[in-house]
Amino acid sequence: MDSQLSRLENRLAELLEACETLKRENAHLRDENSVLVSERGQLLSNRDKVRRQVEAMISRLKAMEAS
Template sequence: MDELDLKKLETRVDDLIKAVDRLQQENKTLRDSQTNLMSERNQLVEKTELARSRVEAMIEKLKAMENE
């Protein structure tokens, strides 16, 4: 291997290291985003269940008032 080949290899290795670093950061960002989205989804599911319970309770009250 001559000096030019060695420099090319070194440059390529540096480029690959930078790509790995970039992909690791991107992966972390995506994982954090996924965690946040799952948390938000869970909160929305809870709110939906609460709303459903309230609506069902109102319907029962209306039926009871109707039967009086």
Template sequence: MADKSVEELDNLEQRVEHVIAECQRLREENRVLHETQEQLKAERATLQEKNELARSQIESMISRLKAMEQ
């Protein structure tokens, strides 16, 4: 009986260690995902600014072309 209890405790200890390792892995993965998300947000903001600048420049060119036609 004592051997079975020791075996069960060893098994439980291995399972707990596995859960701890999995939590650490998930925590690291979550950290990396948060960093990636922040980088993507910054990149998106930059692209939106560039897009708005390009739109403004194109609208300005269209206005000049229309003025030249008249």
């Protein structure tokens, strides 16, 4: 009986430690995801800005060709 209780206590301690480890890992991954989402937003914004600039340059080049 005591050995079963001891094994159960050990298993419970292992599970609690695993739970804490997973909580820390999850928090880290959430932080990392937040950073990546922010970076993605900045990259999309920069891409749109560059696209508009390139389109404007193409329009100016076409206008110069037409002249």
